[in-house]
Amino acid sequence: MNTETKPILAFSAFSFKYTAQKEATLHDITLNIFPGEKILIVGPSGSGKSTLGNCINGLVPNAFPGTVSGRFEVGGETTEGKSIFDLSALVGTVLQDPDGQFVALNAGEDIAFALENECVPQNEMVPRVADLARLVAMEPHLDKSPQDLSGGQKQRITLAGVLTNDAPILLFDEPLANLDPATGKQAMELIDDLHKTTGKTVIIIEHRLEDVLHRPVDRIVVLENGRITADLPPADILSRPILSRAGIREPLYLAALRYAGEPPAPEKHPQQVETVAFSPAKLAAWDAAQPEEAHQTRGKPILALDTLSFSWDTAGTAPPVLDRVSLTLHAGERVSLVGKNGAGKSTLAKIVCGFETPSSGSLYFDGEDLSRLSIKERAGKIGYVMQNPNQMISHPMIFDEVAFGLRNRGVPAQEAEQRVHEALETCGLFPFRNWPISALSFGQKKRVTIASILVLNPELIILDEPTAGQDFRHYTDIMDFLESLNSTTGLSLLMITHDMHLMLEYTTRAMVLSDGKLIADDTPAKILTNDDIIEQASLKRTSLYDLALRAGLSHPDGFVQRFIEYDRKERRR
Amino acid sequence: MSSFMLAYIPRKTPLHALCGTTKFVFFILWSVLAMITYDTRIMLIMAAVSAVVFVVSRTRFSEISFIVKFLVVFMMVNLVTIYLFEPEQGVLVYGTRTVLAEGFGRYTLTAEQLFYEFNVLLKYNMVVPVAIVLIVTTQPSEFASSLNRIGVPYTVAYAVSLTLRYIPDIQRDFRDISRAQQARGVELSRKNSFRKRLKGAAAILLPLIFSSLARIDTISQAMELRGFGKHRKRTWYSGKPFTRTDAAVVCIGVLFFAFGAWFTFRDGNRFYNPFTGR
Numbered sequence: 001m002n003t004e005t006k007p008i009l010a011f012s013a014f015s016f017k018y019t020a021q022k023e024a025t026l027h028d029i030t031l032n033i034f035p036g037e038k039i040l041i042v043g044p045s046g047s048g049k050s051t052l053g054n055c056i057n058g059l060v061p062n063a064f065p066g067t068v069s070g071r072f073e074v075g076g077e078t079t080e081g082k083s084i085f086d087l088s089a090l091v092g093t094v095l096q097d098p099d100g101q102f103v104a105l106n107a108g109e110d111i112a113f114a115l116e117n118e119c120v121p122q123n124e125m126v127p128r129v130a131d132l133a134r135l136v137a138m139e140p141h142l143d144k145s146p147q148d149l150s151g152g153q154k155q156r157i158t159l160a161g162v163l164t165n166d167a168p169i170l171l172f173d174e175p176l177a178n179l180d181p182a183t184g185k186q187a188m189e190l191i192d193d194l195h196k197t198t199g200k201t202v203i204i205i206e207h208r209l210e211d212v213l214h215r216p217v218d219r220i221v222v223l224e225n226g227r228i229t230a231d232l233p234p235a236d237i238l239s240r241p242i243l244s245r246a247g248i249r250e251p252l253y254l255a256a257l258r259y260a261g262e263p264p265a266p267e268k269h270p271q272q273v274e275t276v277a278f279s280p281a282k283l284a285a286w287d288a289a290q291p292e293e294a295h296q297t298r299g300k301p302i303l304a305l306d307t308l309s310f311s312w313d314t315a316g317t318a319p320p321v322l323d324r325v326s327l328t329l330h331a332g333e334r335v336s337l338v339g340k341n342g343a344g345k346s347t348l349a350k351i352v353c354g355f356e357t358p359s360s361g362s363l364y365f366d367g368e369d370l371s372r373l374s375i376k377e378r379a380g381k382i383g384y385v386m387q388n389p390n391q392m393i394s395h396p397m398i399f400d401e402v403a404f405g406l407r408n409r410g411v412p413a414q415e416a417e418q419r420v421h422e423a424l425e426t427c428g429l430f431p432f433r434n435w436p437i438s439a440l441s442f443g444q445k446k447r448v449t450i451a452s453i454l455v456l457n458p459e460l461i462i463l464d465e466p467t468a469g470q471d472f473r474h475y476t477d478i479m480d481f482l483e484s485l486n487s488t489t490g491l492s493l494l495m496i497t498h499d500m501h502l503m504l505e506y507t508t509r510a511m512v513l514s515d516g517k518l519i520a521d522d523t524p525a526k527i528l529t530n531d532d533i534i535e536q537a538s539l540k541r542t543s544l545y546d547l548a549l550r551a552g553l554s555h556p557d558g559f560v561q562r563f564i565e566y567d568r569k570e571r572r573r
Numbered sequence: 574m575s576s577f578m579l580a581y582i583p584r585k586t587p588l589h590a591l592c593g594t595t596k597f598v599f600f601i602l603w604s605v606l607a608m609i610t611y612d613t614r615i616m617l618i619m620a621a622v623s624a625v626v627f628v629v630s631r632t633r634f635s636e637i638s639f640i641v642k643f644l645v646v647f648m649m650v651n652l653v654t655i656y657l658f659e660p661e662q663g664v665l666v667y668g669t670r671t672v673l674a675e676g677f678g679r680y681t682l683t684a685e686q687l688f689y690e691f692n693v694l695l696k697y698n699m700v701v702p703v704a705i706v707l708i709v710t711t712q713p714s715e716f717a718s719s720l721n722r723i724g725v726p727y728t729v730a731y732a733v734s735l736t737l738r739y740i741p742d743i744q745r746d747f748r749d750i751s752r753a754q755q756a757r758g759v760e761l762s763r764k765n766s767f768r769k770r771l772k773g774a775a776a777i778l779l780p781l782i783f784s785s786l787a788r789i790d791t792i793s794q795a796m797e798l799r800g801f802g803k804h805r806k807r808t809w810y811s812g813k814p815f816t817r818t819d820a821a822v823v824c825i826g827v828l829f830f831a832f833g834a835w836f837t838f839r840d841g842n843r844f845y846n847p848f849t850g851r
Contacts, residue, residue, distance in 0.1 A: 057798060085803040093798050100791035103799075105714040105738050105811075112810035117800035119808050129810065147741050161799065355752040379756035390784050391750050394776040404776070408758025452757065 006076055007032035008169060008201050009056065014070035016051060016060060025051045027226045029070070035168065038195050038202040040212055040234075043223030044247035045471040052223065053173045053205045058087035075168070088114075092162035096174040098154035099146065107149065108133070108142035111161045118165065132160040136190065150341050152183035156190070163194075169201045170194070176208050177469055180340050180498045181540035188214045207471045209243065210251035210543065213271055222246050235266040247473040249501075253543040256563050259570070260286035273543040273550070280551035287553055290562040299331030302459055302492060303352065303382070308361035310347055310516075321347045323516040324361065329460065334486055334493045336503040336524065339513035340538035345496045348513065349462045354378045366459075379405070383453035383461040387468055389445035392452070398424070398440075399433050402452045409456075423455040426485065443474045447481070454485075460492040467499055475499075476571075479506045500528060500539060504564050512537045525561040579640050582709045588630045593715030593812060594722045595819040599826040600707050601723075606830050607699045610837040611666075611692055612845040619833075620698040627702040632709050640705070648697050652690050656680075663689035669848040685848060713737045718809035727807050735792070746784060751777045 011031045017024035025048045033039055043049040054060040061068055062084045072079050074090050095101045104110035111129045120128075133139040136156040146154060155175065162170065172191065176184040192215035195202045206212050209220075213234060220237045222230040223246075230242045237243065243250050253273040254264050260283045264270035268277040310322040322344045329335060337345050350356045352363060354375040363370040365381050386392050395401040402423055406416040424430045427447045432440070437448060446466070453461060466482065467475040483506055485491050497503060503510050503524045510527045512520040514536040520527055527533055529545045544563055548556035583589070588596075603619070610616060634641070655662060663685030664670045671684040711719075717734035721727045755761070759773040796802075837843050 059794060059798070063794060063797065084797050085800055088798055088800055095791065095795055095798075097791055099742070100788055101795035103735065103738065103792055103796055103801075105712075105734060109714055109810045113796075113801070114799040116807050116810055117803055119804055119806055121808060122810065122812070122814075125808065125810050146738070165800075350752070353752070353756060355749075355756075375752065375755045376758050376760075379758070384753060384756060386749065386753055388784060390787065391746065391780050392753055393783075394754065394779045405757040408760070456757075 005034055007073075008035045008075055009033040009203075010071070010073045011055075012071045014055075014068070014072050016055060016066055016068050018051075018064060018066040021066075025066075025226050026055070029228055031221060031228060031231065033201060033203065035201055036199050037219065038192075038217045039204070039219050039221060040209075040217045041203065041205045041221045041223060042207055042209055042243075042246070042248050044207065044473055046225075047223040047246075048226040049205050049207075049223045050173060051226075053093075053171055053203075056087075056169070056171055056203065057091045057093040058082060058084040088167065089165060090167050091169045091171055092165065092167040093171045093173065094155065094158050094162055094175060096177050098151045098158060098178055101158055102146045102149075102154050105145060106142070107138060107144050107146075107153075107157045110146075110157050111142075111164065113161055114164045128164065129160075132163055133157075135163070135194075136160045150183070151178050152180075152187065155179065155187060159190070159194075163198075167200075169203065172202070172204045172206075174206055175204065176206055176211055180538045181211075181500055182340070182535075182538040184208075184211055185214055185540055188212060191215070207248055209248055211540075213251065216271060222248070233266075234271045235269065238270040239264045239266050239268075247471060249472045251543060252501075252563070252567075253547040255567060256544055256547055257283070259563070259566060273546045276547075278547075278551070280553075283547070283551040284553055287548075287559050287562060290566060298333070299490070299492075301328045302331050302366055303329040304364045305348075305352075306362045306364070308348075308351065308363065309359050310344075310351060310356065311359050320359070320516050322351070322358070322513075325513075325516070325518045326361075327511060327518060327521065329492060329494065331459065332486065332490045332492055333509060334483070334507045335495070336507040336510045337494060337496045337513065338498070338503060338510055338527075338537055338539065343513040343537070344516045345513055346464065349384065349464065349494070349496060352378075352462065353382055353384045355384075376409075379453075379458070380456055381459055383456060383458035385446075385449055385453055385461060385463045385466070387465040389442070389449045392449045393437055393445065396436050396438070398429060398435050398437055398448055401437060401448055402455055405452060405456050419455050419457075423451040426454060426489075427451040428481070443470065443477060446478060450482075454491075458491075460494060462494045462496070464496045465498065466495055467497070467502055475502075482506070500542060504528060504542065504560070505568060523561065525557050525564065529557040529560060579637065579705065579708045581712055582632065582636060584631055584710075586629060586631050586710070587818075588626070588706060588710045590813070590818075591710075591822060592815050592819045593711045593719035594815065595822050596707050596711055597716075597719045597723060598823055600703060602826045602830040603703055604700055606833045607696055609843060610833055611843050612833075612837045613688075613692060613695070613847075614845060615833050615836055616692065616695045616699060620695050623699050623702040626706050630706045630710050632706065637705055637709070644697070644701055648694065652693060655690060655693065656686065660686060662686060666844055667846050667848045671848065688847065712811060714811035715813070718812040721807075721809070722812075728802065731801070739788070739792075742788075743781070743785060747777070747781055750780050750784075754780075 011029045014026065014029040015024050016026040029052065041049050041052060051060060054064060055072060058079065060066065074087065079087065102110055104113055108129050111132055112125050115125045115128065130139060133142055136159055138153060138156050138160065141149065141153060149157070175187055179187060188211065191202060204212060217234060219231060220234050221228055222237070222242055229246065230237060238250065238254060253276065254270055257264065257276070257278050262278045262282055269275040305325055305327050307324045307326050308322055309320050309324055311318065311320040325348065337348065339345050347356065351358050354373065370378060393401055395404060399420060403416050403420045406419060421430065424433050427450055429447055429451060437445065440448065466478055470478065479502060482493060486493055495502065495507065507524055510522065510524040511518060512527060512533055519536055520533045528539065528542045531541065534541050542560060544560045545556050548559040553559050607619060660680050664683055666689055667685045669685060672681055673684055674682040676682060714734060717730040720730035720733060754776050759776050761770055761773050
């Protein structure tokens, strides 16, 4: 890094406190970012990393008022008194939610949005939009509406839109949060290519470290409790115990090497699984020393789908959303349902819950034909937890929210109270029973929604993306909780997910949907090491497998499984 | 779901090729004239032109059947209600009373009332086809720019575009939330008491409102970050250029409006009266 040049972004002794809060969110931030650098800012939820991003683009303090102290300069000028519009000429921001920030009615218009606001004439705008669309490989999709674009495509459109005003700094706020693994990988590649070709300064805010490091970055800045606790090149960060302390998950291949007695060091190039130096013999020895996995015994079959098909279009011209899917779930199983957006995962869950009616095929629960039961009746057997807890919560108080399902069913007040208390106890919410829901964190709200389903005593719970938008610590909280529910009560879990860690670590079986067909049904370790399935389902091969291949291990998928078992025991301590 | 809602249908017709602003201006002139005139001769011409416009747009009946059925029912109810409340409205308007059949009490059937209600029926036929054609031949994104071009501030015009953008999302959210709440025992069917249904509706609407508010936050931030509201004007990516054909259509619209208004009011009465033999 050339320290002769002046920084393009410079924080010095910068602090910020939101007006609505007692404590400052950012403390004493001193950070210089130089032109052309690619910086990754990591930190757990609540560390202040999003606030830092909002300071850079001017949303703080313009849209979110508060008290600022210290200095913050962009391009050598203080940002004091600068509006969001002033800063937007220097900083282009891609927000976290690809759908929410898509404001226009079609892709072309969305790219043009900033140009329209700058009063660029239509005849100049059209060719520029076409150029930018080509840059992000979206040219054939300019007429499409947001409903017809995938999350990754919407993100590309937003990125093209941000590039219109040629701001020298690009800021990405959790670009991976809403993407499936393969799309996330492509997003990191696109950002890297743009960084190389345009020479812009790139700042990425993320907590999924391993996925960002798919392409190199210059420095990693670690934020904890509003303070910068590290600002180092990736090789150094990865070689120190900073990340795990900050609640950031270290890359899996590095964890595996650590267990095998090969801790990372800067000279070993730990940034990528392809480059890291290690002794294959040591890894093989560790692998051989692990106990054989115990075979799981399956409970009785509970849910059975028999050649189930579903189509929106009754005329039968469009391809079906689900195409003759047959599967069986057993009591006490933890199963993940994976596949790219639009593969039919949610539709499958909705059909099981009775929200949609299948075009053909049948479903059985405990041998009983489900088609004869109403939505409400099915809910006594199969619970459904939506991705966003805010879409389920309809009462201000926790107790009332959890009791809602029972009251609707006419359960006597005394019995209802007892059952609600039990459910709250199970979910660790009993001490909060008289609290307003608004006082809870996102993760706690999620637990409330799980409790409100659990209280109806279902035998199977279907969870839609249970960990979406959660950092590693909250993710581990929720998943450990679900796992303990599963092991203590024998409740079966079916989880719709994009998260490969969740799949590997918390489920014993994974089902893969692609274009409405069930293309695989196996252990997660086998699926995440099968290149054909990985490609069809838009997944990503786990780095553990690459490590095992590089070490020349004879059973790479067995190694993946053994690592997971060991890692779980290790992290429990 | 698409047959439910009236939406843009891409096709290659002269009407699709027109600039959105042109269609908007024409539609406004047309509606105003339709509102003020009761001159049956003008109205017959306008109803005929409406029918021709509809045919030229090559809209299939099946694509709009839901809304048409809805409007037919609405129109019937309207015509019957006029008779129920004001059976002598026609007599009042035309000043003569030609009884065709005696009924119960004040409900007699007069030629004047029949003619008056025929005029109301014509009004529907003058406006409805043109309104449907406006919607199905204009790209939604052109609406905002058209409104802006005829003088509506762009911040207001863009709200129209945003509404169109988020209607499908909110419909989807509504569907998901309502099903999830039904699973928890919310009943919306008529079998239940009004109070219970009201409570059920609240259990669906509250989460919908709160999640939509969160959405609005994100949108407004995204818009501001990309310079929305920075200048007093803005340009539009979508929107067809204003061609000579457009100019001609607007001219025809204005001339017809002027002629229609003059023809209607030239005797100081906006009704055409066939009964006095004027």
